[in-house]
Amino acid sequence: MLPARIDVQKVRSQMGAYADESQSIERRTKIYEELVGFLPPRIEARFHVTGALDPTMLRLQEEIREHGMYPGCFDVKTAQLMLFGMLLMDLSDAAVLHGIAARKAGASWEEMQAVVNLCFLFRGLSAANRGAEILARMCAQEEEARP
Known part of the structure; x- marks a missing residue:
């Protein structure tokens, strides 16, 4: 359901290390872990790529977000329910993340x-x-996560 994770070591090797001095990558990651329970793969990629190549842009993106x-x-x-709906209207796979956050x-x-x-x-049947x-996949994930 989610895209594959990037190879952080290869990104660091080719592009350099995360360099945003305004906030550590651990603190940035924690915000998403609190919201959805994990760091989504595309956000992880943005943190490492943009955080290495243009840390000012990453900081600005996160402030606006x-x-x-x-x-x-x-x-x-309420905000997460609205985002879930907006993204579902576009059939965006990011709807999953905001559905999880809403729950x-x-x-x-x-x-x-x-x-x-x-x-x-x-938007119709799509x-x-x-x-x-x-919702069915989220239900299964929640069931599997129960102790």
């Missing part, structure tokens, strides 16, 4: 399905099918 993703007028659950923030399965239903109204697949 934080500002946009956590508006004061929405709680995290971690307290969204119920009924709320998740309601977002899929809204997407169906304007969104309904993809949404159901995402």
Whole structure:
């Protein structure tokens, strides 16, 4: 469901090490681990590639992401449900990450399905099918993660 991880050592060897002095890679990683439970592979790639080649851009990207993703007028659950729906409308695989984040923030399965239903109204069966697949896989992952 998620893309393969990059080979960090090869990136470092060819492009250099993460060089953003404003924030350690461990601290950047922790933000995503708290939101979705892990560092998504594409974000890991951006951290290591952009963090080595243009650390100022990485810092700016993360500042803008934080500002946009956590508006004061929405709680995290609401923002993540909206992002899940927006990305599902595009059939983006990033919808999975925001679905996971919505669940971690307290969204119920009924709320998740309601977002899929809204997407169906304007995107059709493609969104309904993809949404159901995402929810089913998330359900299985949550079941497997139970102690």
